[in-house]
Amino acid sequence: MTAISATDSPTAPTGQPWTCPFCPLSCDSLHIAPAARPTLVDSDCPRAAAALSHFAASSASAVPRRDGRPADPSRAIAAAAAILAASRQPLFGGLATDVAGMRALYRLADASGAILDHANGDALMHSTRALQDRGVFYTTLAEIRNRADLVVCLGTNAVDHYPEFFRRTAAAPGAPARQVVLVGAAVDRATPGLGGCTIEEIPLVGDIFDTAALLAARIAGRGTAVSDPALDALVAGMQAARYTVIVWESGSLPEHGSLVAETIQRIVNALNRTTRAAAFCLGGGNGGYTANQVTTWLSGLPLRTGVHARGLAHEPQRYAAERLVADRAVDALLWVSSFGPELVPPESDLPLVVLGHPDLQGALGDRMDTVFIPVSTPGIGSPGHLFRADGGIVVPLTPIYADTLPTVAQVAADLARALAARRKPEQGVAR
Numbered sequence: 001m002t003a004i005s006a007t008d009s010p011t012a013p014t015g016q017p018w019t020c021p022f023c024p025l026s027c028d029s030l031h032i033a034p035a036a037r038p039t040l041v042d043s044d045c046p047r048a049a050a051a052l053s054h055f056a057a058s059s060a061s062a063v064p065r066r067d068g069r070p071a072d073p074s075r076a077i078a079a080a081a082a083i084l085a086a087s088r089q090p091l092f093g094g095l096a097t098d099v100a101g102m103r104a105l106y107r108l109a110d111a112s113g114a115i116l117d118h119a120n121g122d123a124l125m126h127s128t129r130a131l132q133d134r135g136v137f138y139t140t141l142a143e144i145r146n147r148a149d150l151v152v153c154l155g156t157n158a159v160d161h162y163p164e165f166f167r168r169t170a171a172a173p174g175a176p177a178r179q180v181v182l183v184g185a186a187v188d189r190a191t192p193g194l195g196g197c198t199i200e201e202i203p204l205v206g207d208i209f210d211t212a213a214l215l216a217a218r219i220a221g222r223g224t225a226v227s228d229p230a231l232d233a234l235v236a237g238m239q240a241a242r243y244t245v246i247v248w249e250s251g252s253l254p255e256h257g258s259l260v261a262e263t264i265q266r267i268v269n270a271l272n273r274t275t276r277a278a279a280f281c282l283g284g285g286n287g288g289y290t291a292n293q294v295t296t297w298l299s300g301l302p303l304r305t306g307v308h309a310r311g312l313a314h315e316p317q318r319y320a321a322e323r324l325v326a327d328r329a330v331d332a333l334l335w336v337s338s339f340g341p342e343l344v345p346p347e348s349d350l351p352l353v354v355l356g357h358p359d360l361q362g363a364l365g366d367r368m369d370t371v372f373i374p375v376s377t378p379g380i381g382s383p384g385h386l387f388r389a390d391g392g393i394v395v396p397l398t399p400i401y402a403d404t405l406p407t408v409a410q411v412a413a414d415l416a417r418a419l420a421a422r423r424k425p426e427q428g429v430a431r
């Protein structure tokens with residue numbers, strides 16, 4: 001077993017562009033000011049500012065803890081491995097990490113028979129279910145910039161939770177004039193990226209399920225019992241546009257939001273018979289898209305999959321982390337939150353291993369049966385890669401300082417080695 005090792009990473013030279021890891025828009029043209037705390041120079045994004053407030057200008061000095069007390073790194077790894085070894089059904093939750101971290105966690109899940117779910121698993125399942133049930137037609141940030149002449153934000157103004165969305169998708173030079181229609185949402189006209197756009201706000205008709213269904217019926221040419229002039233005008237606008245993009249936000253949808261996601265895809269499919277259209281899903285924060293993509297490419301199945309000794313099992317409802325914990329269907333929890341301290345594990349008295357931002361220890365206090373291992377944040381203290389909101393695009397992250405903390409990938413690899421070492425005497429015995 002190796003002790004937890006510090007990262008050995010190149011850091012972003014002062015003045016070089018920096019890619020923000022704090023939401024899946026992955027803004028990549030930003031700069032960090034050298035100050036007591038890292039500060040964005042060229043964006044006032046409140047989400048990034050809030051996230052950066054949890055970091056100093058140089059590496060944190062934090063040590064692992066066991067039941068709240070400082071622990072030698074090797075002993076912390078051994079104690080965490082003992083928790084996993086004693087578990088008949090562990091759950092790996094949170095999963096807020098980068099590509100390398102998730103790859104290593106998957107291997108550890110395979111070694112321990114764990115179920116995998118992300119902290120934003122409910123929202124992720126809305127888009128995943130739509131993909132599984134009907135297929136999806138998504139676009140990219142670049143395609144919106146270059147081609148979209150109508151952007152319809154359904155049930156979201158995008159910028160409340162993804163503040164740089166309109167700047168990231170602002171019409172490129174030579175792109176067609178653009179209309180932005182917000183359905184059931186409002187936006188500040190001075191928002192960067194909206195300059196030159198025609199902006200309209202119209203109300204939902206009923207709730208978002210009703211509105212999406214009405215739009216789908218009208219675009220398919222079916223009559224509906226309910227008539228709404230603003231919605232009729234939007235339908236006409238979508239049919240006349242050269243390229244409509246429907247933007248929706250998975251985390252803002254209520255339960256059964258996958259029905260809305262699937263209805264949006266029906267609208268997109270119908271429009272594509274006569275013109276061009278695509279959807280864009282805002283979601284996948286805290287490494288959610290990354291965890292889902294990596295799990296899918298390694299196993300063939302998305303999150304909410306158990307990597308059991310008897311085979312893989314994907315249970316999009318039953319394997320929801322909070323439900324598993326509440327039902328005591330699992331007997332140990334490994335929780336990963338490397339981007340900040342806000343993502344705390346669900347309340348329980350389960351044996352707990354946390355790989356987290358150093359400040360997360362504050363939420364754990366002196367909880368018993370708990371091992372806390374502070375880890376580096378990708379893009380802050382260590383390099384990494386994240387999947388961007390537009391699906392298959394992976395962005396590299398350059399740290400702003402060289403961390404003394406290990407990465408999630410390093411800790412997960414150490415845990416896998418410790419677990420294997422514990423099981424050597426049992427070789428030949430099924431886990």
Ligand code: SF4
Nearest residue numbers: 020023026027045164
């Ligand atoms: S919009 Fe997202 S990626 Fe861009 S600066 Fe804000 S938090 Fe970072």
